[in-house]
Amino acid sequence: MNAAVSPMSYLGAGYSLRSWLTTQDHKRIAILYAVSITAFFFIGGAAATLIRLELLSPHGTLVTAETYNKLFTAHGVIMVWFFLIPSIPATLGNFLVPLMIGAHDLAFPRLNLLSWYLYMFGALFTLAALIAGGVDTGWTFYTPFSTMFSSSYVVATVAGVFIVGFSSILTGLNFIVTVHRLRTPGLGYFRLPLFVWAIYATSLILVLATPVLAMTLVLLAAERLFGIGIFDPALGGDPLLFQHLFWFYSHPAVYIMILPAMGVVSEVITCFARKPIFGYHMMAYAIVAIASIGFLVWGHHMFVSGQSMYAGMTFSFLSYLVAIPSAIKVFNWTATLYKGSISFAAPMLYALGFILLFMLGGLTGLFLAALALDVHLTDTYFVVAHFHYIMVGGAVMAYFAGIHFWWPKITGRMYSARWAQFAAVVIFVGFNVTFFPQYLLGIEGMPRRYHDYPSEFQVLHVFSSAGAAILALGYLLPFVYLAWSLRFGPPAGANPWNARGLEWQTPSPPPEDNFPSKPDIPTRPYDYAAGAAAAST
């Protein structure tokens, strides 16, 4: 049972490439996703590296203006759709949801594999378009530039994103049905880990928002190919219509990225503070509230687009409303830490980093939700800094927290604790050096998406680029020590963190069938206090 890969483990179920590409085991499909999104993370990161190199000097000489536009578009498209959206749900969610609810697999294992193939096909299709000629519209594909003026590969790019959308929809559908129907008897909704709540809420957004993007992209492609005019004012269309439809998906998409991150952090914080989560019910309701209100705030991307003043006021108010459940979460994590028996293992460092960075990203979001202030800050580096604090500081940090927390469960091996802690600190420092100067750049008026800038801004840009170098190093470190652990790491055992979830009751790595015997259902989730009392007696 303690052997790293016992023959009964899911990793030992087959070693050939074919056995992986035809698997219907949710754990193996999670690994397929993990490998693919890691590749896209590094491709998107390479684009970001070139952007930061170009911005080292005010009149950059590394790439032309046109190439620069294609670089930030490639960076955005790849990071949003091929890394962040599938990141936590498709890897950790796929691996953990059935384990956490005591099930053998997801409700539709074959559909799960199909999702991965759709993802790969769509993503590689778009990648080919990006390499063959690139797109210069930005990841937002705003009309009329994307439909009339851009001479780049718009249709091919959105075709790939359209296909990846179906992968998202099917993944979300699978999770929703699984959580409703496959919970082991006795595991009621309010005994579920918050991670499962988070993946469930995320799935609702995947299923209900993604089709809107899909149809919008169809209209965009038709407009570009045939000149329909539905988005073109010259032909009687409405250019704002595209923005409304696009943000109806793309704002909730932010919650697709951050809700699973919140789920991961809730699991990690409780384990390394050795305390039950503070206000479990409120935490669950807050997840659902963020997902629901998140559908009603898209117009805050359009304060300067010419929508009516009253629409602007409504969207501003609703955006402030999202701050309430978000604040509940931050306060409750903090209250969980209070008087906890805290240890700073690597997953905990990443999770604490998440809380700090998410707070900064969330609070600066309130600046942007304010009607008057947004007029000054919109389309500046302030926006860039804000959403990178949420998506990279928030979502990616939490993804790393999750990977480090469940690595022993997934692989059966322990990694070097020291190196992991070191990497967490490097990433945290590198991230702040990269993106904090961008808040200042934005306040001073540096617009986003410009490859040429007045020399006053250079000092802050150099800081940002230097930070990016540190950040890149930080991201490479886990790649090395995690790979090292696969071969040389000591066996982890079933429950190295002495954690409480059902997934820790099965051997590491889990057997193909997930549980050798029926797991014990705790009377309440995160029962760390009871465990501590039992250990001390």
Next chain:
Amino acid sequence: MSVPHRSSVGEFGMWVFLASEMLFFSVLFFGYLVTRLHHPLGFASASRHTDVVIGSVNTAVLLTSSLMMALAGRSAAAGARRSAAGLLAATAGFGLIFLALKGLEYAHDAQHQLVPWRDFSLAFEPDAGGTRLFFWLYFIMTGAHALHLLIGITLVLTLMVVVARARHAIRHAETVEIIGLYWHLVDVVWIFLYPLLYLVSRT
């Protein structure tokens, strides 16, 4: 340990998928609404040129197909193999009639030069932008609907073969129910397309 009740899992999954489908079509309905608000005149005059006879007959055809589908579900649940397979064939048959009539209608539209990308006959009406956008939306909306119907027909025909060959039709009752849900959604979408494209502003 939970033993998944496969069939109920499948039906629930279809309901979730239908929710997704509704949001998919909602983009077109929302686009129609916004464009109509911009062009009340053009939309009113253009919608008088759609073929209301074929549109109405097709509505009846599609509703009948849904009745056949519902009856097929009952037959399968009762284990009546032959009647279930026959009703599924009828369902697909009415679906094909709908598509054939739709094709005929498209041909008429082309004859009357209602195709916005080729000698558009309404190009000189007041609010020509509105008439053009109406017919673009008409083709996109009915086209998206026809595509869904085509998928539905393929599913129903496949299911018919499976049921006809099955030893116990009752084993496939749940599948008939699931495919039926999809079929009815395609029907419901048409129920909204019909008044929007054929009836509103026709006096």
